[in-house]
Amino acid sequence: MSEKITYNWRFITIALLYSLFGLAIIAQMVRIQLTVNSGDLPSPSLLGQWETAASRRGLILDRNGHLLAGNQTAYAVDVNFSEFYQSGEIEEVKMLADLAIEVFGINNQYLLEFLREEPRPLTKNITVERFASQEDLLNFLALVDNYYAGIPRELVDGEPSEGIAISLEERVEVIDCSHLIRVSCTPHLIRSYPEKKLASNIIGFVMRDSKQGQLGIEGKYDSTLFGNDRTLWALWDPHKADQAPDPDDGANIILTIDSVLQADVENILDKTIQKTGAVAGTVIVMDPQTGEILAMASSPRADINQYWFDDYLDIINNHENVFNYAIRSYEPGSVVKVLTMAAALDAGVVEPNTEFIDEGEIEIGGVTIKNWNEKAWGPQNMTSCMQNSLNVCLAWVATELESEQFYNYFQDFGFGQMTGIELSGEAPGLVKSYWSPDYTRSELGTNAFGQGIEITPIQMVKAISAIANKGEMVAPRIIHSIVDDGYRYTPPKTVVGHPVSAETAQTLTDMLQESLQNESSLALVPGYSLAGKTGTAEIYVPGQGYKSTATNTSFVGWGPTDDPKFLVYVWVSKPSASIWGSEIAAPVFSKVVEKLVIHLGIPPDAVRVALEE
Amino acid sequence: MTESLNQAYSNSPRRKKLQIIGSVFMAIVIAAVMLILYLVVSARVVSMGRQLQQAKDEIDQLVYQGVNYRNQIAQLSRFDVMELKAVEMGFRAPYPGEVFYVPVPGYKLGPETHVEILQDTRPAVINVNLLEYHQSLIDWVGEQLNNILRPFEGL
Numbered sequence: 001m002s003e004k005i006t007y008n009w010r011f012i013t014i015a016l017l018y019s020l021f022g023l024a025i026i027a028q029m030v031r032i033q034l035t036v037n038s039g040d041l042p043s044p045s046l047l048g049q050w051e052t053a054a055s056r057r058g059l060i061l062d063r064n065g066h067l068l069a070g071n072q073t074a075y076a077v078d079v080n081f082s083e084f085y086q087s088g089e090i091e092e093v094k095m096l097a098d099l100a101i102e103v104f105g106i107n108n109q110y111l112l113e114f115l116r117e118e119p120r121p122l123t124k125n126i127t128v129e130r131f132a133s134q135e136d137l138l139n140f141l142a143l144v145d146n147y148y149a150g151i152p153r154e155l156v157d158g159e160p161s162e163g164i165a166i167s168l169e170e171r172v173e174v175i176d177c178s179h180l181i182r183v184s185c186t187p188h189l190i191r192s193y194p195e196k197k198l199a200s201n202i203i204g205f206v207m208r209d210s211k212q213g214q215l216g217i218e219g220k221y222d223s224t225l226f227g228n229d230r231t232l233w234a235l236w237d238p239h240k241a242d243q244a245p246d247p248d249d250g251a252n253i254i255l256t257i258d259s260v261l262q263a264d265v266e267n268i269l270d271k272t273i274q275k276t277g278a279v280a281g282t283v284i285v286m287d288p289q290t291g292e293i294l295a296m297a298s299s300p301r302a303d304i305n306q307y308w309f310d311d312y313l314d315i316i317n318n319h320e321n322v323f324n325y326a327i328r329s330y331e332p333g334s335v336v337k338v339l340t341m342a343a344a345l346d347a348g349v350v351e352p353n354t355e356f357i358d359e360g361e362i363e364i365g366g367v368t369i370k371n372w373n374e375k376a377w378g379p380q381n382m383t384s385c386m387q388n389s390l391n392v393c394l395a396w397v398a399t400e401l402e403s404e405q406f407y408n409y410f411q412d413f414g415f416g417q418m419t420g421i422e423l424s425g426e427a428p429g430l431v432k433s434y435w436s437p438d439y440t441r442s443e444l445g446t447n448a449f450g451q452g453i454e455i456t457p458i459q460m461v462k463a464i465s466a467i468a469n470k471g472e473m474v475a476p477r478i479i480h481s482i483v484d485d486g487y488r489y490t491p492p493k494t495v496v497g498h499p500v501s502a503e504t505a506q507t508l509t510d511m512l513q514e515s516l517q518n519e520s521s522l523a524l525v526p527g528y529s530l531a532g533k534t535g536t537a538e539i540y541v542p543g544q545g546y547k548s549t550a551t552n553t554s555f556v557g558w559g560p561t562d563d564p565k566f567l568v569y570v571w572v573s574k575p576s577a578s579i580w581g582s583e584i585a586a587p588v589f590s591k592v593v594e595k596l597v598i599h600l601g602i603p604p605d606a607v608r609v610a611l612e613e
Numbered sequence: 614m615t616e617s618l619n620q621a622y623s624n625s626p627r628r629k630k631l632q633i634i635g636s637v638f639m640a641i642v643i644a645a646v647m648l649i650l651y652l653v654v655s656a657r658v659v660s661m662g663r664q665l666q667q668a669k670d671e672i673d674q675l676v677y678q679g680v681n682y683r684n685q686i687a688q689l690s691r692f693d694v695m696e697l698k699a700v701e702m703g704f705r706a707p708y709p710g711e712v713f714y715v716p717v718p719g720y721k722l723g724p725e726t727h728v729e730i731l732q733d734t735r736p737a738v739i740n741v742n743l744l745e746y747h748q749s750l751i752d753w754v755g756e757q758l759n760n761i762l763r764p765f766e767g768l
Binding site: 011014053054056066067070071072073134168171172173174187189192194195196198236237239240241242244247263264525526527528594595597598603604607610611 | 630634658659660661662663665666669673674676677678680681682683684685686687688690691692693696707708709710712714716
């Protein structure tokens, strides 16, 4: 009996000890839950941070993979001023403010006032620069470090030295500002255009603040190119590591543009504008068989890395809202005669040898139409009408077609409709309907030679492709491919109609080739068979009417005529050296073709035929 | 006789208490093992999480560096820079009359070589979906037993 009692005592003791231990744990848990002050808990800001995934905006490349629009790292530089005050380091505040103003070139009035204000308000974090470049930030940090190390600034001619030499490695390494307690720098990606002005009218630009694409490809394909900078609250708890944002890169776009050819064409256009005193111009080079735009030069251009600069405001945000003249509508003049003649030949109302007696004027709808030199040219056939660019002859041709047929052909050529080229801001042009109340019959005559009608150069290129390409009209396109997440989408060649027959196209090509040779045009390139037409259009000035002193000069041409590889459209606006398309635009065509044939590897006709045999 | 002995043994108060204590200790040991396992797994998760965070940071750094490198290459190979270098080296653009075309008998221009993934192709997907992942321990034991007993079937 006594042994049994001893055992009970031991069991009870062990049970009590375990129970007490368990109760103590429970009591402690309850105490923590009830007694801890919520204010003593760590701040949510210590549990995580806002994180932004470094998402890249899609690249824009030329057809050979040359980078036209990329990204680069910029930094948001913040300075914590209030903490300086708390520690009484007024001198440091002044130093930092002065260096920031100097290095980052701060010109924001509000920020300048704050940085120069004495005494400075107790604002916590101030972003002194949102888009600091790698070079500027390295310079700033070096100067700050030198200040703390007590190293005086070098003086060059009594002024502080410009900055430090930066190696290639330093240009690419991500800058870490964590050694400076009160200065922080956060990297982020911004748009960069390494070629600066090259093809700027095609590319457009991205607003730095809103990251929104404007104009050109950037504007049209903003949502495709957009790299979604996903920003979310990422906890530092390693268990939640998978919640950190993943980057969402934009798709890359490959253009049909060849940047070497683009540079050559821009160079030719710029020199022409400078030499002739013109105000603007454009040159489009297209492969008429595929619709691929090989070059699209437009002048003036802007360095889109600095689109906000005063120098570029008039170019980008001008009153007519034109940044790319290739997609802006204008009265093209006699280049439209190509299409008038094409329509007439196709409808069978005239033939190349149809005779027309040019009496120097013709009256249509109560309006007298005269030739460019206001003279009578006598007996002409259709080829010489084109060669001599006779307004009277072409107006007569239009009357032979009559309004309904004439404008139906123009509609088939795509006038008055956007071509659908992948550029933001394309104008639709303006062609009146012959049944509209404000239409007068005289417009049939003037429209026949490209006056009183608004057409964009890209519309002309599309329409003329039907003549160059044996009746098959192709849609111009500037996007070669879109590459997204490893997949490539290449838009196919799009045939948008057959406004004229192959026979008509061939007949007209032969006529235009013959007329270029007969007039010894400045557009000719020795050894190559080319067809083309000049255009000179008077410019309408509101309140003053059409002025013959201010013209739009144009030229459209293609070649080689038996197997066309290029179609070139030139428009030079308001040249002062000459008012004629044959003297201003035709030489531009020839210079562009000289570059083209070498770049595309197109041998002279004789060599090409020999090689093919 | 045997039954009554067994009953007497199991009903003995001392044995009964020892059984209870043994069960409690067994439960504690099992709980401890589970807690240790939890701690090991949790520690590994934390370690992996830290590695993941570091990897993401490094990826971000590499993205920035990659972007900067590409930008530097683009700056250095800018068209006007290259043209200037070519001119400095004595080169100039040719004119049409200066180009000679030499026929090479039998040579034909090959088709374009595409290096990108075409739209109608798909990347290979490594599908790790083994049967073992969906098999319970009981199923596995049953399968092993079946394998052992198969030679004796029909005996």
